[in-house]
Amino acid sequence: MDNQEVSVDVEAPIDKTNDDRSLPFSIFKKANNPVTLKFENLVYTVKLEDPNGCFRTNHKTEERTILKGLTGFVKPGEILAMLGPSGSGKTSLLTALGGRLGEGKGKLTGNISYNNKPLSKAVKRTTGFVTQDDALYPHLTVTETLVFTALLRLPNSFKKQEKINQAKAVMTELGLDRCKDTIIGGPFLRGVSGGERKRVSIGQEILINPSLLFLDEPTSGLDSTTAQKIVSILWELARGGRTVVTTIHQPSSRLFYMFDKLLLLSEGNPIYFGLGSNAMDYFASGGYSPSVERINPSDFLLDIANGIGSDESQRPEALKAALVELYKTHLLDNVITDLEGQDDLSNKPIENPHVETNHFGEWPTTWWQQFCVLLQRGLKQRRHDSFSGIKIAQIFIVSILCGLLWWQTKLSRLQDQIGLLFFMSSFWAFFPLFQQIFTFPQERAMLQKERSSGMYRLSPYFMSRVVGDLPMELILPCCFVLITYFMAGLNHHPANFFLTLLVLLVHVLVSGGLGLALGALVMDQKSATTLGSVIMLTFLLAGGYYVQHVPVFISWIKYVSIGYYTYKLLILGQYTANELYPCGDDGKLKCHVGDFEGIKNIGFHSGLVSALALAVMLVGYRVIAYLALMRIGKTKSG
Incomplete structure (x- = not known):
């Protein structure tokens, strides 16, 4: 079988050749290995x-x-x-x-x-x-x-x-x-x-x-x-x-x-x-x-x-x-x-010549074949849910509403601009989290059934889920940014736009990874949803927007907060510390963005550290999810 042939033409006619195995298979033919x-x-x-x-x-x-x-x-x-x-x-x-x-x-x-x-x-x-x-x-x-x-x-x-x-x-x-x-x-x-x-x-x-x-x-x-x-x-x-x-x-x-x-x-x-x-x-x-x-x-x-x-x-x-x-x-x-007295078959080995002696060992197909088939099956199954009209309408309504509320905000309204940036990080923390948190609890029965049958390895299943969800995870955030960013009048320079888009996409993937990890660990939809809400709200409160002077004994939360690193990178993607903005009651005074009260505690330093932290979370949450899934389908008999 050619490893590159992954498409499934379910309407293809039955090919009758001289090979006996190509003839229509009868479910009532004799079993290969009778078992007592x-x-x-x-x-x-x-x-x-x-x-x-x-x-x-x-x-x-x-x-x-x-x-x-x-x-x-x-x-x-x-x-x-x-x-x-x-x-x-x-x-x-x-x-x-x-x-x-x-x-x-x-x-x-x-x-x-x-x-x-x-x-x-x-x-x-x-x-x-x-x-x-x-x-x-x-x-x-x-x-x-x-x-x-x-x-x-x-x-x-x-x-x-x-x-x-x-x-x-x-x-x-x-x-x-x-x-x-x-x-x-x-x-x-x-x-x-x-x-x-x-x-x-x-x-x-x-x-x-x-x-x-x-x-x-x-x-x-x-x-x-x-x-x-x-x-x-x-x-x-x-x-x-x-x-x-x-x-x-x-x-x-x-x-x-x-x-x-x-x-x-x-x-x-x-x-x-x-x-x-x-x-x-x-x-x-x-x-x-x-x-x-x-x-x-x-x-x-x-x-x-x-x-x-x-x-x-x-x-x-x-x-x-x-x-x-x-x-x-x-x-x-x-x-x-x-x-x-049932010893007539005691010395007969149980072998399926089509299963046990193929040169791929204990698995009927290769890793790549399993990944391709699972990916195609997953895309067919989830195409109705991933791009449902309700979800698309939700994103477009929220993006247009944000664009109208923050319509062409100038640098003189710096507080409004950073409020929009924080809202973007908040909304795109909860949305992918609750999209992904139900993934494995909903598929637990199917995964347990197929893994118990030895149908495929866990790794191609997991990778097919991760890759198959990328269109849903990335296309809708791109649409949101394209609409809201320019309606709100954020920095029009291409470098700033693409940096903001990149940060938000990574943020979406990290939040989705947290949802996968929580779902795989808890495997109960209600419990996982409650736990996810508490964790994400904690991350947002420690994100540096609502509370700027966090007590020392609890300030450590921000270092594990997805929102904190995303908010910092979004600010770095829009402004520089020495950039001037109109301040004062009459707006004639010019002040440095780095001295703005809502930005000063966030700072313009450690941008690389923030990017590295998100990268670690991006991989780490999915590793946790994979390890949690390893217990599904395990049986005492191997």
């Missing part, structure tokens, strides 16, 4: 911090056990459905089996093996994981979403056109051709339907022809017909030799009997593991039968998992304990025996 997944005695505990603990003298950290000794297995060609009430541990188990438990979030004991071997990068790159919340970019179309995923996830043993062909073939086989040019949409943006969103999420994962496929409640929020289509797709994928594991909340009776194996959970305890078709007979043999003859099996199983049985006098806690004991005495030994 086994888990033994899994126990998962997390620490719960008391939110009021910092105000209490007996601050304690409570430990809660989410998974309580789970054992089971699933073979290629089978679908394992994990059923249970909300909070029973289904998602935690699925996340653990998929190797996506975040570092520091809890302690997992027990053993999980893939063909009797621990989780490796080879396994992870042949694993698909579909999250419940469908983390997708709302402004991309279905075709763009799948094509960009193919360009990032498929290795360079595929040519670029082959990757596009495979994305289109997946789209066709999932029945997405009808909505291929429709945007994904979101809560406040109309796009594809819920079932189509779910099929797009599944399509992203099966592009790599995974041997293992994990899905978290793929039918949640869908009508029965759409849910049937989704499960039918999973059934066909499993029959191709894949191992499919899914959580499901309350399937219909039609869906229930499409699952090969069933794991029923109650408060983290297993109360049934085995064939789904045998579940009702198992509980009937233990004396637990539904009170009515015709009932959806999943309804009955969820009732007893919640502790609700036919005997209304029995307490829920007692019923749950009895079901756990029944499982341990009548079923657990059989599960362990069957698990130990």
Whole structure:
């Protein structure tokens, strides 16, 4: 694949050549590396911090056990459905089996093996994981979403056109051709339907022809017909030799009997593991039968998992304990025996010849390819937001209003001129800060999903975000300066104009970098906004305009203030210390600008130091943001 070819022609026709990989890809073909997944005695505990603990003298950290000794297995060609009430541990188990438990979030004991071997990068790159919340970019179309995923996830043993062909073939086989040019949409943006969103999420994962496929409640929020289509797709994928594991909340009776194996959970305890078709007979043999003859099996199983049985006098806690004991005495030994017999694939290495043996090592594509694809995808996704009519109108209105308020201010109105300079530094501190502070909190789910899949390195993602935001960050400030500067009658000399513009652009980039850093550190939009407001207001108050005689014990704030250095450089860009301006009541007296009360404390010295300080902040804030992002997508399994 040519590293310079970065454009994505999503409308290109499928190229049919004699190369088999160029033929339309079938999502139902055989998996390359069948995987038997086994888990033994899994126990998962997390620490719960008391939110009021910092105000209490007996601050304690409570430990809660989410998974309580789970054992089971699933073979290629089978679908394992994990059923249970909300909070029973289904998602935690699925996340653990998929190797996506975040570092520091809890302690997992027990053993999980893939063909009797621990989780490796080879396994992870042949694993698909579909999250419940469908983390997708709302402004991309279905075709763009799948094509960009193919360009990032498929290795360079595929040519670029082959990757596009495979994305289109997946789209066709999932029945997405009808909505291929429709945007994904979101809560406040109309796009594809819920079932189509779910099929797009599944399509992203099966592009790599995974041997293992994990899905978290793929039918949640869908009508029965759409849910049937989704499960039918999973059934066909499993029959191709894949191992499919899914959580499901309350399937219909039609869906229930499409699952090969069933794991029923109650408060983290297993109360049934085995064939789904045998579940009702198992509980009937233990004396637990539904009170009515015709009932959806999943309804009955969820009732007893919640502790609700036919005997209304029995307490829920007692019923749950009895079901756990029944499982341990009548079923657990059989599960362990069957698990130990699954050794037929124990010596087979898990390798994807298109992923692990390509000459780029552990990543499917090069750094430059990842950067180019991510940059193009980011520009397509954010083009509607970056240059929205509201933002453009806001800048033009403010710039024209400033030009009218400070209309042709002469040097005799020096106080008004420096007031305009300080306003420019203030406005262009807050505007980019609040534009950038939401960047990473809004993309956290997407970044975590894609990084956990090993789709790309963090550095090309970060650099694509920084570079992709430059047009928005720089074009609007330029328009502001072009309008306001000449309307306000500031120094018309070209050198002064371009120096003022340069200082303001650097100031915008530094403020945006602070927003990126705060967003990456806090990862909560409300908290980051509050913290950003407090920090920026502190910087502005110490900027040298409002308070000129700051007490010594707090004067150090100005040395970390973005506004202080920007205000100083803006003044240096307009005036010289020995420049004369009309002063006195009649304006006939001439005074030095350097002696003006509002400028004297700022001074005309240390201009180089101020420029260097902004340069350090320009780089430093982005380094902080990058380091903060390194924790996103990390998993215990690597």
